[in-house]
Amino acid sequence: MSEALPLTEPAPSVAREGRTRGVVGRLLRTPSFLIGITILLFWAVCAVFAPSFVPYDPYADDLLNTLQPPSAEHWFGTDQIGRDVFSRVLVGARAILTIAPLATLVGTVAGTAIGLITGYFGGWVDAIVGRLLEVMLSLPLIIVALLVLVALGPSTPTVVVVVGLVFAPLVARTVRAAVLTERHLDYVAAAAVRGESAPYIMSVEILPNIMPPIIVEGTVRLGYAIFTIASLSFLGFGVQPPTPDWGLAIAENYGVLIGGFWWTVVFDTAATASLIVGVNLAAESLQRALAE
Amino acid sequence: MSGALGPFLLKRLALSLLTLWLLSVVVFFGCQVLPGDPARAILGPLADPRAVAALNEKLGSDRPPVEIYLSWMGGLITGDMGQSYAYRSPVAPFIGSALVNSLKLAATVFAIVVPLGIGAGVLAALRAGRPIDRLISVAGLSLTVIPEFVSSIALILVFAVLLRWLPLSATWPAGSGPLVQLQHLILPALPLVIVLFGYIARMTRAGMVEALSADYTRTAILKGLPWRTVLSRHVLRNALLPTITVIAAQMGYALGGLVVVESLFRYQGIGSLVLGAARAKDFAMLQAGILTVGAFFVVTTLLADIVTTLLDPRLRTGGRR
Secondary structure (H helix, E strand, O other): OHHHOOOOOOOOHHHHHHHHHHHHHHHHOOHHHHHHHHHHHHHHHHHHHHHHHOOOOOOOOOOOOOOOOOOOOOOOOEOOOOOEHHHHHHHOHHHHHHHHHHHHHHHHHHHHHHHHHHHHHOHHHHHHHHHHHHHHHOOOHHHHHHHHHHHHOOOHHHHHHHHHHHHHHHHHHHHHHHHHHHOOOHHHHHHHHHOOOHHHHHHHHHHHHOHHHHHHHHHHHHHHHHHHHHHHHHHOOOOOOOOOOHHHHHHHHHHHHHHOOOHHHHHHHHHHHHHHHHHHHHHHHHHHHHHO | OOOOHHHHHHHHHHHHHHHHHHHHHHHHHHHHHOOOOHHHHHHOOOOOHHHHHHHHHHHOOOOOHHHHHHHHHHHHHOOOOOEEOOOOEEOHHHHHHHHHHHHHHHHHHHHHHHHHHHHHHHHHHHOOOOHHHHHHHHHHHHHHOOOHHHHHHHHHHHHHHHOOOOOOOOOOOOOOOHHHHHHHHHHHHHHHHHHHHHHHHHHHHHHHHHHHOOHHHHHHHHOOOOHHHHHHHHHHHHHHHHHHHHHHHHHHHHHHHHHHHHHHOOOOOHHHHHHHHHHHOOHHHHHHHHHHHHHHHHHHHHHHHHHHHHHOHHHHOOOOO
16 A cells, blocks of 8 residues: 555644644643643743742842741741742742753753654664663663763753753653654655655654654653752752752751741742642643543 | 573673673763863862862873773772772772661662552552542652652651651661661651652552453452452562562662752761762762662662563563463
8 A cells, every 4th residue: 555655745734733622622621730730830920020029139138137937028938048938939930940941852852863863773773872871771860960060060051951961861762662663654664765865754754743752751851850950959969059949948948947947948848849740740631631 | 490591681681781881981981081170170260280280190080081991990890999089098988888878778768668659559459440549649640759858858847847756867876776777767768768659559550450450360260269369379470570670670769869868868878978979079989989879770670680580481481482
């Protein structure tokens, strides 16, 4: 049958549009997706607009009012140098929601490229790259990131690239598996018979057909990117002071927890947890909606 | 057993050795080549160039990279992991004692999470579709994604600050007995239990559901075997195979999670050693620490493969069918 159709384009674009609409409709009827996306939107709004509406300058210290408990003036209290915790928690969404999506993008693009190439060519390319990726995956991600950040020094672009590249092998594994199921289908053979180049076949023919698993992998990775970057900030290798950041604030203040100054860390803790759970709820619902 | 087992294990062993070697190259690249100039990285951008050159000579990092790598590997084979810049003494003893401490913490984690995760997974599979199944799956999914430092803060607040049930510090007084040590280890272990619980429960549940609907289970039930025997001999034995692999994979992850937990609870393990070395730019220590973590992961994965092969009759006799 494939011989009869070498010149037709395979893309059933009408069917695909209908399918997309169905997925969106299903998502909007899923409670866990709605909860997740609401949390994510809340923090996204904070990331963009919080600096203009928070009651205090998140950088301004006030050494006469350090470690004040929550009150009418300071809703979430003040930290060890008198900065307003409420303002810092809201503005703190900005750093993580800039770095994590960028890192996810880097990882997804790099991983998709690697997965397409190894899956399409197979053979020794696949064997060598596959082994290298397995080595990367045999180390805990946070330790690989730590290793490179020590060597290069922690700056925002470095964190983005490092976390992105650490995630690339995981994305590559998913994409490679998806390519393997596609590459023996008739439309790929047809394109090859037409004389299309390998880069063309990979990016124009195969890529659109494996987008659903890539999108799912990307949203799942976003959750882990927030996890990893928050942990790196906590360890001192992510966002640097005095930028308001949740992981950083917890690292700076958990030492005074035993003295009863719970408000210096509790709100940052809750913010981190809510953002990560929100992203994962949305990612999980999306995965289910696309699988149906 | 069959003759196919030997070659299979040899192949796995060879692959593990290859992975270990590649790992050493990656770690070496990260610690020696990437910083460009280790002495400059240690002393900072304002240091006197003569001081930088002198330190590079002392560290041996003025030699060509291949030569440094070969002497490092040569040292590793004879048990010499190099000299720590920060402590001005050999690295190996630090790694040894830190690894023992980390293994104690990891053992506590797995002693709690393995029975808990498998139990929850089995329960969820037996009650598939009921509220308890839903509860376990939602709890597992949401707990898995919480970073260790976030759950640690919550646990410290509840158990160490409010209730004062458990000691805040993971470091026990010198000469404490195993029970006191365990008491100090529970609080640092819990954040990792929380992260790992979901994975193990989910894998167990998936394996159980598959085994429960398999033909051999139906046959066993129709043979009239008691339910308890069906469950332990037929269902569990097959269902737990993938779980073993997951648990082994999580061992490596747990060692990474230890970086956060050990530094938060000020525990002298391999994680806080790696972090301390990273902060002090103590590259010899960092190299040795990371390689140890990676080697530990490779070994646990290999062991899991061997155990899975021994337990799974299909893999065992694969060559003869």
